[in-house]
Amino acid sequence: MARDQPSPQENQGRTPARFNVHTRGIDTMSFVITWTAEFETGIDIIDEQHKRIFEYLEEIDHAIKTRNADEVEHVIKSLIDYSISHNTFEESLMKKAGYPMLEAHHQVHEAFKTRANAYADHLAKGDDPFRVAREVRTDIGLWLTNHIKRDDKHYVSFVKHNIEGGFVARMLGKFFR
16 A cells, blocks of 8 residues: 555654645744755756756745745746656656556655645635745645655666666767767
8 A cells, every 4th residue: 555654663753744734823934945965866867857846946935025926826836737747757767667666656646746736726716825835835845855855765776777777878888988
């Protein structure tokens, strides 16, 4: 059975990957979500995509600070679309590499997709875009950081081995020695 959250024993010292975010009365802008080396997977294309997601989170911060509702809505929708596309791409690499936990990882991505699309639904219903943006920033930001450090690190060796031993790597080695 796939699950989004480790057991309490597995979770010692970690922030849970699944949680409900309640922002009333909490300053969700008081913590910064930025890309650091701890998030690197060593797979350049994945790291670049992850960096872009972090950039979207920074753009949400900016839009909130400037009180630009149109920008907030645009960035939230872009973040959601990009993140879902990234997850699909990531899964294609896992499938090609024969990653044995692909189905479980896919289920985590599907749960993320449901949560992310719920934020888009809130915007479509006319909910306060700044409240939604603060929730997206907190929820997706924390989910992403935990997901990269915990779940994504598991598939790296499989995918890197596939990339390094694959056709592209052989061709690059042949032409660029």
